[in-house]
Amino acid sequence: MHPLPPLLHNHPERIADEVRTTAERLRASYERVVIGYADCGTYGALDAVCADLGIERLPGLHCYDLYAGSERLERIFDEQPGTYVLTDFLARSFARTVLQELGLDRYPELRDTYFGHYTRVVWLAQQPDDELRGLAEQAAASIGLPLTVVETGDVGLDRALADLVGERAG
Amino acid sequence: MTPEEILQALYDETLVGNAPRVLELTEEGLSVSMEPQTLLFDALIPSLEEVGARFERGDFFVPEMLIAGRAMAGAMERLRPLLAETGVQTVGKFLMGTVKGDVHDIGKNLVNIMLEGAGFEVIDLGVQVAPEKFVAAIDEHQPDIVGFSAFLTTTMPMFKANMNALEKAGIRDSVIVMVGGAPVTQEYADAVGADGYAADASQTVKAAKRLLQEKRSKVPA
Numbered sequence: 524m525h526p527l528p529p530l531l532h533n534h535p536e537r538i539a540d541e542v543r544t545t546a547e548r549l550r551a552s553y554e555r556v557v558i559g560y561a562d563c564g565t566y567g568a569l570d571a572v573c574a575d576l577g578i579e580r581l582p583g584l585h586c587y588d589l590y591a592g593s594e595r596l597e598r599i600f601d602e603q604p605g606t607y608v609l610t611d612f613l614a615r616s617f618a619r620t621v622l623q624e625l626g627l628d629r630y631p632e633l634r635d636t637y638f639g640h641y642t643r644v645v646w647l648a649q650q651p652d653d654e655l656r657g658l659a660e661q662a663a664a665s666i667g668l669p670l671t672v673v674e675t676g677d678v679g680l681d682r683a684l685a686d687l688v689g690e691r692a693g
Numbered sequence: 694m695t696p697e698e699i700l701q702a703l704y705d706e707t708l709v710g711n712a713p714r715v716l717e718l719t720e721e722g723l724s725v726s727m728e729p730q731t732l733l734f735d736a737l738i739p740s741l742e743e744v745g746a747r748f749e750r751g752d753f754f755v756p757e758m759l760i761a762g763r764a765m766a767g768a769m770e771r772l773r774p775l776l777a778e779t780g781v782q783t784v785g786k787f788l789m790g791t792v793k794g795d796v797h798d799i800g801k802n803l804v805n806i807m808l809e810g811a812g813f814e815v816i817d818l819g820v821q822v823a824p825e826k827f828v829a830a831i832d833e834h835q836p837d838i839v840g841f842s843a844f845l846t847t848t849m850p851m852f853k854a855n856m857n858a859l860e861k862a863g864i865r866d867s868v869i870v871m872v873g874g875a876p877v878t879q880e881y882a883d884a885v886g887a888d889g890y891a892a893d894a895s896q897t898v899k900a901a902k903r904l905l906q907e908k909r910s911k912v913p914a
Contacts, residue, residue, distance in 0.1 A: 535875075566846070566876040584846070604821065605796045626756020630710070636759050640796040640820050 535564030543572045590647045590675040605642040611649045617662035638666045647675045700736040707740035710760030712767045719768040729775040741810025745895050762806030784812040785905045788836035790822035792851035797844030807894040824858035843874040852885040869904045
């Protein structure tokens with residue numbers, strides 16, 4: 524597994540190029556390369572890279588789809604359009620990947636500018652434990668929103684990865 | 694402080710987004726009988742233009758733009774009624790809103806900041822704006838341009854619903870329609886029948902000015 528920088532998710536316009544560069548490099552060393560990204564805000568740019576290189580990616584629009592399933596996620600947003608979604612990764616790295624990236628560490632007065640229309644945080648808990656729960660609560664509190672926990676496990680991601688990796692093996 | 698010093702300080706403090714100081718300086722300028730349009734056109738707008746330029750160069754990021762925009766917005770609250778009294782003409786009137794079902798507005802707010810910084814009067818309807826609300830607001834405010842913003846692929850289809858509502862109300866040809874948002878492309882804008890699209894805030898300002906100029910040049914003398 525060859526990870527790309529997680530902060531790319533804050534700049535989704537850069538994901539497709541980064542994936543292309545990495546995938547082209549890895550193809551020299553591996554029989555097969557697959558992409559562990561969903562669309563992730565590239566709005567089709569990643570699909571264009573996949574089509575161009577003849578490789579495949581994880582399904583769905585976001586990792587949220589993989590954890591919760593797209594129908595369940597749709598219900599969550601239908602219930603409250605102003606839902607901010609956390610994953611385990613985001614709960615762990617919230618101060619760096621969200622607060623710092625949005626400048627809220629420097630300009631806390633921008634809180635309403637960013638989150639004024641949000642009504643809750645939903646944590647899609649993949650591997651919930653006391654520490655992560657605490658971090659998720661802390662993340663929600665730091666942007667002044669109530670936390671709802673939706674336990675998803677990793678099963679959706681596991682299944683999608685198995686489909687992706689196993690598809691051509693059979 | 695001399696008027697020149699006030700203008701320089703207003704420019705500098707807007708650039709760094711010091712909202713309380715920007716408001717103080719605005720008051721100070723008015724208290725020494727400086728014209729509101731002088732404060733706007735010789736300090737606030739140039740400062741916002743510099744913010745936009747730094748953003749384009751990658752020296753400023755979204756938080757810096759937002760904080761500068763907030764500072765200017767505070768000053769504009771104070772200046773807007775005074776400017777109206779003096780009859781200063783704006784570049785144009787821009788009605789803006791995020792479409793129904795979508796609560797995302799950071800991009801829209803950045804566009805608002807840049808438009809106001811370029812001398813547009815901006816009327817922001819906020820988020821989750823239903824088609825009928827756009828129609829009513831166009832009737833009420835008679836804008837030159839209406840902007841539809843969407844951040845989600847699932848809410849982009851509201852552009853077409855809004856266009857249909859404008860058609861049905863018989864006001865489609867009275868207003869320029871621009872669309873934008875992260876998932877939006879020129880192709881999508883064309884497909885829904887919008888007049889304009891831009892990929893980011895500063896491009897929006899350029900496109901808005903161009904579209905407005907084109908429309909005004911077509912009006913018979």
